[in-house]
Amino acid sequence: MTYVAKPKLHHPTLAKNKVGYTRRDYEGKVSTLCAGCGHDSISAALIQAFWELDIQPHRVAKLSGIGCSSKTPDYFLGNSHGFNTVHGRMPSVLTGANLANRELIYLGVSGDGDSASIGLGQFAHVMRRGVNMTYILENNGVYGLTKGQFSATADKGSKAKKGMINADAPVDTVSLALLMGATFVARSFSGDKKQLVPLVKAAIAHEGAAFIDVISPCVAFNNHPGSTKSYDYVREHNEAVNRLDFWPSRDAITVDYSEGGVIDVPQHDGSIIKLRKLDSSYDPSDKINAVSHIARAAEKGEVLTGLLYLAPDAEDLHAHLNTYEAPFNRLGEKELCPGAGMLEKINAAMR
Amino acid sequence: MKRIEALNDFVVKFANVNGSGSASANELFAKSFLRMGIPVSPRNIFPSNIQGLPTWYEVRVTERGWLGRRGGVDLMVAMNPQTWAQDVKEIEPGGYLFYDNTKALPQGRFRDDVHAIGMPLTEICNQTYTDSRERQLFKNIVYVGALASLMDIEPGVIAELIGEQYKGKEKLLKPNLNAFQMGYNYAGEKLKGVLGLKVKRAYGVGDRIFMEGNAAAALGCVYGGATVCAWYPITPSSSLAEAFQRYCSKLRLDPATGKNKFAIVQAEDELASIGIVTGAGWNGARAFTATSGPGISLMSEFIGLAYFAEIPAVIIDVQRGGPSTGMPTRTQQSDVLACAYASHGDTKHVLLFPEDPHECFTMAADCLDLAERLQTPVFLMTDLDIGMNQRLCKPLEWDDSRQYDRGKVMTAEMLEAGKEFGRYLDVDGDGIPFRTYPGTHPTKGAYFTRGTSKNPYAVYSETGPDYQYNMQRLLKKHDFAKTLVPKPVLTPANEPARFGCIYYGSTSPSMTEALEALAARNIFVNALRIRAFPFQDEIFDFCQSHSKIFVVEQNRDAQLRTLLVNEAGINPASLISILHYDGTPITARYITREISESVSALNVRPIKRDKAA
Numbered sequence: 001m002t003y004v005a006k007p008k009l010h011h012p013t014l015a016k017n018k019v020g021y022t023r024r025d026y027e028g029k030v031s032t033l034c035a036g037c038g039h040d041s042i043s044a045a046l047i048q049a050f051w052e053l054d055i056q057p058h059r060v061a062k063l064s065g066i067g068c069s070s071k072t073p074d075y076f077l078g079n080s081h082g083f084n085t086v087h088g089r090m091p092s093v094l095t096g097a098n099l100a101n102r103e104l105i106y107l108g109v110s111g112d113g114d115s116a117s118i119g120l121g122q123f124a125h126v127m128r129r130g131v132n133m134t135y136i137l138e139n140n141g142v143y144g145l146t147k148g149q150f151s152a153t154a155d156k157g158s159k160a161k162k163g164m165i166n167a168d169a170p171v172d173t174v175s176l177a178l179l180m181g182a183t184f185v186a187r188s189f190s191g192d193k194k195q196l197v198p199l200v201k202a203a204i205a206h207e208g209a210a211f212i213d214v215i216s217p218c219v220a221f222n223n224h225p226g227s228t229k230s231y232d233y234v235r236e237h238n239e240a241v242n243r244l245d246f247w248p249s250r251d252a253i254t255v256d257y258s259e260g261g262v263i264d265v266p267q268h269d270g271s272i273i274k275l276r277k278l279d280s281s282y283d284p285s286d287k288i289n290a291v292s293h294i295a296r297a298a299e300k301g302e303v304l305t306g307l308l309y310l311a312p313d314a315e316d317l318h319a320h321l322n323t324y325e326a327p328f329n330r331l332g333e334k335e336l337c338p339g340a341g342m343l344e345k346i347n348a349a350m351r
Numbered sequence: 352m353k354r355i356e357a358l359n360d361f362v363v364k365f366a367n368v369n370g371s372g373s374a375s376a377n378e379l380f381a382k383s384f385l386r387m388g389i390p391v392s393p394r395n396i397f398p399s400n401i402q403g404l405p406t407w408y409e410v411r412v413t414e415r416g417w418l419g420r421r422g423g424v425d426l427m428v429a430m431n432p433q434t435w436a437q438d439v440k441e442i443e444p445g446g447y448l449f450y451d452n453t454k455a456l457p458q459g460r461f462r463d464d465v466h467a468i469g470m471p472l473t474e475i476c477n478q479t480y481t482d483s484r485e486r487q488l489f490k491n492i493v494y495v496g497a498l499a500s501l502m503d504i505e506p507g508v509i510a511e512l513i514g515e516q517y518k519g520k521e522k523l524l525k526p527n528l529n530a531f532q533m534g535y536n537y538a539g540e541k542l543k544g545v546l547g548l549k550v551k552r553a554y555g556v557g558d559r560i561f562m563e564g565n566a567a568a569a570l571g572c573v574y575g576g577a578t579v580c581a582w583y584p585i586t587p588s589s590s591l592a593e594a595f596q597r598y599c600s601k602l603r604l605d606p607a608t609g610k611n612k613f614a615i616v617q618a619e620d621e622l623a624s625i626g627i628v629t630g631a632g633w634n635g636a637r638a639f640t641a642t643s644g645p646g647i648s649l650m651s652e653f654i655g656l657a658y659f660a661e662i663p664a665v666i667i668d669v670q671r672g673g674p675s676t677g678m679p680t681r682t683q684q685s686d687v688l689a690c691a692y693a694s695h696g697d698t699k700h701v702l703l704f705p706e707d708p709h710e711c712f713t714m715a716a717d718c719l720d721l722a723e724r725l726q727t728p729v730f731l732m733t734d735l736d737i738g739m740n741q742r743l744c745k746p747l748e749w750d751d752s753r754q755y756d757r758g759k760v761m762t763a764e765m766l767e768a769g770k771e772f773g774r775y776l777d778v779d780g781d782g783i784p785f786r787t788y789p790g791t792h793p794t795k796g797a798y799f800t801r802g803t804s805k806n807p808y809a810v811y812s813e814t815g816p817d818y819q820y821n822m823q824r825l826l827k828k829h830d831f832a833k834t835l836v837p838k839p840v841l842t843p844a845n846e847p848a849r850f851g852c853i854y855y856g857s858t859s860p861s862m863t864e865a866l867e868a869l870a871a872r873n874i875f876v877n878a879l880r881i882r883a884f885p886f887q888d889e890i891f892d893f894c895q896s897h898s899k900i901f902v903v904e905q906n907r908d909a910q911l912r913t914l915l916v917n918e919a920g921i922n923p924a925s926l927i928s929i930l931h932y933d934g935t936p937i938t939a940r941y942i943t944r945e946i947s948e949s950v951s952a953l954n955v956r957p958i959k960r961d962k963a964a
Contacts (some may be wrong), residue, residue, distance in 0.1 A: 058797060061789045074799050081789035082799040083633060086656055092618065092626025099579050099614045100636030104790050125619045324610040328578035329635030329788055333755050335612060336576040338602040340749045346570065347746040350560040
């Protein structure tokens with residue numbers, strides 16, 4: 001698909017969202033990933049989510065690390081600024097960018113090598129700080145660009161394409177994010193757009209550190225029998241704890257509440273997350289319960305998906321730091337410089 | 352026995368135990384001279400330790416205003432039994448040893464050529480105080496009182512300083528004043544005339560201020576408009592970030608809302624610190640980090656990305672000796688090359704070298720302008736000697752008409768007006784492209800930021816010509832930086848001079864003093880203080896016009912000399928290194944001796960005054 005240029009002209013009848021954009025306005029360059037790559041499905045889900053949320057593309061900043069997944073921000077939201085940073089260090093760059101301008105929407109895109117191997121430290125600390133962002137981990141358990149080495153999320157006992165068996169324990173990114181203080185934690189599957197799109201929308205609306213681990217099979221190096229990150233394996237072992245509907249504002253709620261097991265979770269920005277329980281024993285507002293549930297599912301070889309944790313009282317880094325309302329990048333000497341008169345006083349105190 | 356007699360010109364060294372509360376008493380002592388109009392230059396020599404290890408505080412009292420370390424000690428205040436032998440050894444012949452004689456010491460512990468002044472400090476404190484911590488703390492104030500009496504320090508000056516220190520803490524004010532008076536009275540009665548080091552009110556201080564370089568650099572960042580600071584604790588830079596926090600909490604609160612117009616993140620490591628700074632710079636906020644050598648090593652990957660992706664970042668490197676702990680609490684200028692060439696690929700960075708707190712302030716603000724104008728990492732190369740010691744310097748200055756130079760930022764209006772935007776396109780011939788902040792315009796000016804593989808319009812490209820265009824443009828930009836960075840400062844000799852001397856940073860006060868000492872020996876040297884890299888043409892011309900140039904540095908490998916050879920094309924045979932790197936600050940005595948020896952080894956007869964043109 002790499003060789004076919006995308007037509008620039010859009011069909012005049014394409015539907016527009018509330019801010020006047022068609023879905024195609026949320027696309028980016030043509031993907032250079034392998035045909036069938038799970039990451040491209042995630043890009044498509046992101047395009048869908050931003051379009052449906054009526055967010056102007058240029059109000060989004062996309063940041064990524066290094067790897068196949070980290071290349072994808074070039075393939076969606078072509079009118080957004082993007083930053084392909086340092087391997088494993090996207091979280092710190094995103095933190096700095098967020099501090100500089102709190103008005104934009106921050107999307108972090110990373111992979112399992114990027115977040116769980118080289119970048120495990122920054123992954124943990126960005127969650128601790130509660131940076132307001134949507135952090136998507138495109139998890140395939142394998143290094144693509146360097147051709148097929150295991151990453152730190154590969155399950156113990158899973159088999160590499162070349163036949164090696166992984167002996168190391170896997171890093172479970174959702175449990176880690178939960179324990180480190182992320183206030184929105186979900187897991188999904190690139191092959192399940194119905195589940196993924198509402199999760200992404202809810203994560204974007206969430207004001208705090210939102211993390212989605214998306215199992216995203218690597219068709220080139222990790223889609224064979226013996227892999228626990230293949231399309232077949234994930235489809236067979238996917239255990240969704242809930243289904244999510246996302247309502248952009250309180251006014252728009254028109255569903256009937258008659259069906260059992262639906263919980264409304266209002267968000268700071270006025271939107272509502274509606275959770276439809278699939279597993280009646282699962283309570284996503286109970287952190288301790290969530291951790292043990294995830295661990296138990298992993299024991300059984302199940303891939304637990306859905307909204308795994310949502311803190312009711314999330315706060316973000318700007319709240320913690322009590323920062324000024326206007327973006328820092330718009331402040332000049334008038335707002336920032338204490339002036340010569342003050343300096344005279346400071347001098348006087350040092351004599 | 353010889354007896355050193357000196358007025359307003361001597362060195363006192365305090366040998367203390369870390370954590371014994373001596374620091375504030377010693378600072379009180381140092382400041383009392385300033386209040387009497389006598390310049391003073393104190394230095395902390397401290398261990399990697401919180402409590403128990405030896406620590407020293409050296410005070411040079413100098414009416415002439417020589418602010419470098421002199422070397423040698425005229426009066427040792429020996430309060431630490433652990434280091435007694437080494438402390439006693441350091442005293443100049445005819446000098447003085449002030450000690451606690453509560454317990455008698457064997458004669459063998461003293462020196463025949465040093466005057467011992469004993470005072471029963473422990474006994475006095477034990478009699479006066481019951482609490483063990485008070486006994487310890489007030490002992491320090493008692494000896495300051497005694498020294499004040501012995502040296503003729505005006506007691507009113509110390510009372511005033513104590514008053515300022517404990518303003519609003521009446522509970523502490525009175526006991527401190529009492530302790531001071533107790534020491535003062537004891538020495539006045541029992542130790543009359545034993546010390547030949549005296550002070551007399553003078554007028555050598557003027558309007559100068561007494562400040563640590565780290566605090567000054569932090570304040571420079573406040574004035575220069577830094578809003579984001581990310582850092583990881585590392586000696587000797589930690590107090591810089593802490594000072595930024597302190598100043599911001601007073602100077603950067605929005606009066607209406609009480610909200611902070613700053614954000615400080617103590618990151619998990621230096622990789623995250625520089626990552627946060629890079630992200631903030633990319634998004635248009637002024638950001639800096641403060642660190643030291645090992646931090647620079649960790650930051651190197653990011654520094655390369657910021658260089659290639661052309662993102663403003665300010666890195667303040669408070670230099671110290673090498674890795675691990677121990678020597679790292681001692682000063683050095685040993686990160687020059689690590690910073691000049693930090694990272695992978697072909698990289699060169701802009702460095703500024705402040706000489707004192709005054710320049711730490713000015714240059715920190717300048718660095719923030721330069722980083723945005725040049726869209727690149729800029730380093731402020733200070734060191735422990737400047738950073739963690741209070742230094743007498745010119746008052747800090749700020750021009751209220753000064754505007755921040757935000758560099759070439761393309762706005763929505765410019766894009767709307769149809770101005771061409773190429774993120775990596777050289778439009779003005781200075782190598783500096785325009786940038787846009789994220790979120791500027793719905794359809795124009797967005798780009799994808801990458802390290803290397805891009806064309807002038809930030810479109811992915813792996814072609815050779817695109818890469819070379821970019822690399823040549825970066826070189827042009829680096830060259831253009833010469834027109835923006837602070838120029839070198841020339842101190843011409845009073846007589847025609849064949850020799851030149853190049854120095855930088857904290858070497859400055861000792862160099863100034865050495866130049867006078869050399870002139871007194873009829874060795875005339877033109878001196879050039881380098882204040883920035885890349886090197887301007889003036890530096891090349893200076894080297895060309897002298898047959899030999901001494902390059903004075905506080906590192907082992909003559910790092911600035913290497914940079915002069917590499918980057919200014921100076922003939923290495925003309926550069927003679929004078930290197931000092933034992934962890935103590937370089938002294939005028941050392942520079943004078945080394946240059947004198949070198950000059951005589953070069954077999955050059957000093958120019959006679961009467962034969963000079």
